[in-house]
Amino acid sequence: MTSIEIDPSRLSLVREESTYLALRTTQGGRTVYTTRVPLGDLSVILPLPDPAKPDPDNRKVDPVHAKGFGQYLADKPDWVAPTLLARDTGGCRFEPVSADGTVGYLTVPWALGGIARLITIDGQHRILGVHLEKKRITDEIARIDRDLLRTSNGTKKAKLEDERNLLLARMDRLKTEYVGLDIYVEMDGIRGQQMFVDVADNAKGISSAVRARFDTYRIANRTLGDVVEHPLLRGKVDIENDRMTARNRNLMGAKHVADLTRAVIAGPGGRISKKAEATLTDSEVIEQTKDFLNIISMAFTGLAAVTEEDIESYDPKLSEKPKNEVPVPPTKAMELRESSLLGSVGMLRVLAGVFKSLREDGVEDGDITEFFKRLDRHMAAPVADNSIWSTTNAKDDFELNASAPIMRTQNIVHLTGVITDWYRKPPAAI
Known part of the structure; x- marks a missing residue:
């Protein structure tokens, strides 16, 4: 029997974490990791809000408002959004690479990776909005693919292809455009809930x-x-x-x-x-x-x-x-x-x-x-x-x-x- 050589490095193992370049600082006595993540990663590393089941550490999410943010991303190539805030309950790992220990690699557990996940302090609607926009684009591409198989009309095919390319470009934006994320290390659940209240109290709403x-x-x-x-x-x-x-x-x-x-x-x-x-x-x-x-x-x-x-x-x-x-x-x-x-x-x-x-x-x-x-x-x-x-x-x-x-x-x-x-x-x- 002929021997077979297997290269283990070619095999992808189950992965439940992502790594980003981050800055480690201190605020209010807590360690804070500051990084930027692709829009498409938000619902991977942060809990996906469920309008029917509010997070006990956060307010109930409004699905209409969330969908509006996804539509905003689709309509406005020059979109702007503030940094999201999250709490690390012990799952993040930081590997410094700078001499002063402030810059390094931050490994973040995925939202479904276990109990030591991140908890959202501020940004639920943006997380859900990006997720809904990804789903909308995916569903639209699937519909176009079905229509392409059913039609033999050259003009209609060309139009469908143009629509598909536009949707692929929008999906690519979600992968290549980034948003800020500040992660506060706080193990205490009570203090973590107070962080949410403090953020809400100190935010001056825009009239x-x-x-x-x-x-x-x-x-x-x-x-x-x-x-x-x-x-x-x-x-x-x-x-x-x-x-x-x-x-x-x-x-x-x-x-x-x-x-x-x-x-x-x-x-x-x-x-x-x-x-x-x-x-x-x-x-x-x-x-x-x-x-x-x-x-x-x-x-x-x-x-x-x-x-x-x-x-x-x-x-x-x-x-x-x-x-x-x-x-x-x-x-x-x-x-x-x-x-x-x-x-x-x-x-x-x-x-x-x-x-x-x-x-x-x-x-x-x-x-x-x-x-x-x-x-x-x-x-x-x-x-x-x-x-x-x-x-x-x-x-x-x-x-x-x-x-x-x-x-x-x-x-x-x-x-x-x-x-x-x-x-x-x-x-x-x-």
Whole structure:
């Protein structure tokens, strides 16, 4: 019998760990390993979150939010994401290679490799999102492969091949693009749970106002800097806060400006579609929004007063004075919120929707201005039981003594339709 030589080095054994280049430092008395891992490795070395079975050391994961991150990766080649945080319960091994012992090889156990696995502190939605995106790509490739076997049409085959190559490129990105991972060595489970609480407590959530200023993917946000230069808004927009409290001296927040822009472009309850985002130019959106602001500034006396007011009176530092100090004179915007429906961003969104609808019907801007002027005397707040908002088909969109319409989307959309119809068939009071 002929002898057979076997090379053991050619055989792959069962592997339950991965090795990365890492930096070893200290934080809060704990050893911390800092490394970067391929996106595709996340669900291998970190537990895959199950929305139906929350991790006792973490919060329940939202599958919709997780799927959204996967879609974000697919849609945005220039994606960005913060470092994930995990806890090492004793399974990691670090082999230093630098003289000072800070740089070395970090061997990390796989999530299914035993009890000494990593535990996620922050990043569950990113882990699940990448996993769902990998599964989506794999399923799509399998579907295309089946379709390729079934078709003999050359044109269709070429199209399917193009789709397949695009999906393979997306899968390759998950293997070749990296995200940061900080691993804290902490054996104590109680202290580990406290780490999660500390991270959550110390993270300052991003307000919608701040998001509106910096999220340049959406045209309503991207055009914000130009829109707020309109005289009605200049110096009177809160760039940090979403809520207009009684002491807030501004007319509205940055988020509300973006909401008005969306209402002008897509209606008060709508979103600007991806197709519209791709076809609209920034200048078109800015021009249309400023046209609306011009009209309401001329038509409504309360907004005209805000437009004409000295910007210096809106100094935000005045709002920070303690309540026991001598109160500073209120701004016109503060007075508007006290006495007029126009101090409500909801009402302004409705008017933006009316503006959009009438323009689409071919109504000239001058006629829209005159129509709004006829509504001006009906803008007093709170809403009285004998007002047009209580005695017409708008009554379902207001509560008695309210200073704003009901903010549910269906009410905002309904009220927009009601007021738009009034242009052609006004109630007797107008």
